[in-house]
Amino acid sequence: MATARCSILTRRRLPLMTGIAACSLLLAACSGTAQQTAPPGDASAAASSTGPAAPGEVGTATQNPGAAPAATAGTITLEVGSATGAKEFHYDKTTITEPAGHKIKLKFVNHTDPKDEVGHNWVLVKAGQEAAVVASGQAAGDDKDWLNVDDPHIVAHTQLIEGNQSNTVTFTAAPGTYTYLCTFPGHYAAGEKGTLVIK
Ligand SMILES: [Cu+2]
DSSP states (O other), X not given: OHHHHHHHHHHTTOOHHHHHHHHHHHHHHHOSGGGGGSOTTOHHHHHHOSSTTSOEEEEEEEEOOTTOOSOOOXXXXXXXXXXXXXXXOOBSOSEEEEOSSOEEEEEEEEOSOGGGOOOBOOEEEETTXXXXXXXXXXXXXXXXXXXXXTOTTEEEEOXXXXXXXXXXXXXXXXXXXXXXXXXXTTTTTTTOEEEEEEO
């Protein structure tokens, strides 16, 4: 099908690149097949995306740890992103400091290319419990997206998301120093972590 369209165009002696581009346009215009090129696991995000440049939001979660302060003077909105490269393991913010007594609405964006199929999450843990949370995530396995959601050391977490997806978590945290990290195997050890200070 594609070959037929392209040969028609090239017989008209269009430059090669123009022919390819026009061919792609024709294919996209005459059928829905262009929609089916998303990698596995990304289909729902692609369908729910409101714009071509906006990462697909995969859901929201609200968590309130027991130690949360009662006062909520207002909601603080934050965004943290992953690195863009398939073999880069760090967040785009490594230290975040916020005042106590607020609800925090944090949007995590996986900035990798969906074709690379690199999953990341954002998991807030009590200081000193990083290795334990990573280990419990490993034990939970792929079926649980490498996260034991019942781990008592987890204060808040997003879902594990693929490239060009986002996930928002809303939580409150008592004053203190926390670590956020990715529990996908190997990522924390490679440097995908940061510090959140509530004071
Ligand atoms: Cu990761």
